[in-house]
Amino acid sequence: MTHYRIWNWLFLISFLALLAFLPGLIPEFSLNVVITMLIYSLFAIAFNILFGQAGLLSFGHAAYFGTGAYTSILVYKHFGLSLFPGILAGGVFSVLLGVIFGVFVVRLSGMPFALLSLAFNMLIYAVAEKWRTFTGGEDGIAMQRPDLFIPGFGSIDMFPTVNFYYFVLIIVVLCIAYCWWFTKTPLGRINVCIRENEERAGFVGYNTYTTKLLVYLVCAFFCGVAGALASSFDEFVSTSMINMVKSGDILITTFVGGLGIFWGPIAGVCFLTYLNDTLSSFTKHWVLIQGAIFIAVVMYAPDGISGLLLRIKNRLFDRFKIEKG
């Protein structure tokens, strides 16, 4: 067992080292794609905690992603905050919204949960689209991202892509590390228990309502942070960040990556972002190919890409063991 652990840690560390040296290795254009991948990895991992671990399928998580995106742009614009407080505000406002919606949503589970979360997503979308004076409606708001101000150090210019890349990398790695730790905490474990049998978890004495609400809020926070990073990266926010298509995207990405596996969504994000990027540059009909790939994944790799990779790894490893034995 420890043998596997060492390999896992080695893999993780070399992966992080690769990310740290990446700006020197690839052109700036590709770096933009990697930043997108990082941001959506956080979004998908947060979503997967709620769905994969707590078993709560939400059709409306763009509500939190979008709230984070709008909040950060609006606080840059109206309060002139610097980068980090703006990102934090995105997460905090998403949690506040999560409290309002979560109180109702968390009472449900299964399909009613999914539908009510979608209804709330639509509600917040309607606000973003119609409250033009505040949100800019469909035209959105453009706002240059501010500098990063560190007390006692001074400010760092965030305009160069490389600087922003390191900022995103640090935030995303810290957030994902917290998410990973969260799944190992007693609270995270109780969620698995509730997923398997909510009634029994309640009889054992756990407060299932509060537990579900807490995990819902943790998820909302990280979705909000991801949204804030995304709008700061694009220097633009519009209703496309808060609409139902975004909610669908993240569900698809998570599924393609692999539902039950913590790292799965990252595989999904990298695969689909790369695919979109390459396909859209050489064929007009990439939507068709994308549709075909979704169907192929569901039919032939229902555990997603990471499930497929794990199966291949296990098979290789088993053979290795047999040869050794």
Place this chain on the structure above:
Amino acid sequence: MDYISILPIQILHGLVYGMLLFLLASGLTLIFGMMGVLNFAHGALYMIGAYFSFSVLLWTGQFWLSLIIAPVLVALVGLLIERVFLRKVHVYGHVAELLVTFGIAFILEDVVMILWGSEPLKIEIPAILAGSLSMFGDTYPTYRLFILVVSLLVFVFLSLILTKTRAGIIVRAAVDNKEMVGALGFNVPLIFLLLFGVGAWLAGLAGVIGGPYLMTHPGMGAVILVDLFVVVVLGGLGSIRGALLAAILIGEIQSFGVLFLPQFALFFQYLLLAAVLILKPEGLLGEKT
């Protein structure tokens, strides 16, 4: 503006759009209620219905012929989707099915763009329906009344079939408890297949009559899908009467919302949906499961 005099026309506007929504929702609510498949391809089936009717109209010049042929073609596509894809992924759960229908919707939309182009098409309506009738001291396009009549006929027939015939009773029983129906010796997969076919047929019919009324373009299915979803959930899964009630409600909210509070129409619609889901998660006329 004199609100009283335009009231009947405004109600009629809402009713026409609502009835078109009902036509789409009736098929989807049975599919969703019974199979649990939130069929995102339903909007795409509606869209190809409109395109099929355009082509049939182009070749034969007969609107009435396209009204018969196009929905049948869409139903065949629906049967193919169920048999080839959905049945296989049923064991992997709701999300897998959802993803497959997403994929199918993408593919259909792109294929339509390849075959018919992405420009909006104009579908000619027959001369007999092209005029307008005078009513309530105003004139109203005959074609919209035609939509109303067709949708009402579908509602009446569907209700009669579901409540009075043996096949309908089996379908309703399967919506309630498909394991039990299967255990009683009925071929549930076959019922699923036929139900999906009927749902696709209804979507195709809605496409044929909705194409000239709304616009025929590749994104038309995606546009109507949100309203469609609202209607199905609001009405209650598997309930035809609920779908009718919700469809008319949504049609009227949009019709009057545009008139009085254009800023809030969308908001009210979703607020209503959220409120109903909070207070009565099974929908207005849905049954508790």
